[in-house]
């Protein structure tokens with residue numbers, strides 16, 4: 001399948017090229033030439049598959065140029081004994097992977113898809129993946145790409161914007177092809193820097209001179225988005241198998257949202273024919289998306305607040321561009337104008353016609369107080385612990401039901417393990433933790449709530465620190481250039 005840019009001035013002749021490049025030459029995002037649709041007959045067949053076999057079928061709809069055998073092998077390498085999805089009441093738990101967050105679903109497989117693409121396209125240059133992280137992407141990318149031949153990774157994370165566990169997960173990472181940089185700034189600073197590096201002329205020179213290809217593992221890469229479509233199908237089919245819904249019955253899904261990648265995957269699933277009714281976009285108090293869906297104005301001209309849900313502390317949700325492309329009827333001129341306004345004025349406004357196309361979505365947000373209340377409520381009611389991000393989905397879903405009275409069956413997307421944000425969990429449960437560090441709290445959570453400590457964070461603070469580069473916002477370009485030259 002051919003991939004086209006949301007801004008209309010670039011295309012990739014295959015999914016392989018789109019994945020290797022990451023972002024289009026015109027700074028737009030690659031989207032499939034058309035979103036594939038699944039027939040009723042095929043849907044029935046898919047509903048019987050295991051997660052891995054389902055992943056093969058969905059990936060093959062988008063990435064068939066890679067060859068089905070390669071996809072089968074990539075899925076096996078990525079997920080076998082490493083990742084699985086569980087459903088617990090209405091919570092779709094996507095955090096049973098090496099980094100304890102849903103980003104593993106995509107970042108465990110992207111390296112294999114890229115490695116295959118590189119070899120099939122006969123690219124001899126080394127590929128450097130440059131990625132900004134609000135905490136979870138970074139570790140997931142490091143874990144997925146470690147020791148993959150011919151591909152190096154540079155991760156930028158905001159120094160004070162990630163939890164201790166997230167930070168230790170990154171700075172203790174082992175692997176011979178990885179660099180981790182702490183920046184003094186927030187996630188948006190990091191993301192902006194990464195985006196500008198991709199189009200910077202000096203950097204382009206360095207890349208050319210060193211025979212490198214620059215790419216991204218952020219959710220702007222289409223290779224991130226597609227693997228995320230799989231678990232919506234899987235979650236839906238599980239509900240059918242459990243006889244909670246009839247085949248074909250529409251459900252609502254609530255997704256804790258930051259960069260708009262996860263919920264966009266749900267939108268793609270719906271566009272492919274999966275019976276989803278409302279896509280509930282759940283934000284924290286950095287509620288630019290709530291305002292956007294309710295008023296048609298996207299306004300990021302404000303201060304970024306740090307919250308108990310750091311992976312959602314974002315003011316520019318990059319993947320919204322792909323939704324805009326679809327709801328404008330694939331009008332790349334309009335999208336380009338919006339994005340130019342965003343760049344120049346931190347703001348754009350869509351017209352009424354386009355706004356009317358957003359009715360599939362409901363958007364609202366939660367404060368930190370509401371997040372804590374939700375964690376406690378879920379624990380008291382169901383004896384079940386959820387992390388802060390998942391709590392946002394829970395809280396906003398309840399707001400939706402209260403407002404609309406729509407009690408259709410539903411899925412709440414559970415994006416991280418409570419162990420990952422352990423301090424917030426204890427706070428929410430009203431426990432006194434003032435003098436304990438995150439690692440002691442992990443032990444305590446395990447004992448008090450009879451939960452096994454996930455093996456991947458056990459003794460994390462006792463591991464060797466392998467990465468200690470840091471820089472200011474202003475010197476990001478200089479530092480990245482130096483790292484690129486070291487290749």
Ligand SMILES: *Cc1c(COP(=O)(O)O)cnc(C)c1O
Nearest residue numbers: 136258259260261262311415416
């Ligand atoms: C990344 C992340 C989110 C937000 O997902 P987006 O695809 O960026 O919208 C939510 N929760 C957790 C735990 C995350 O890591």
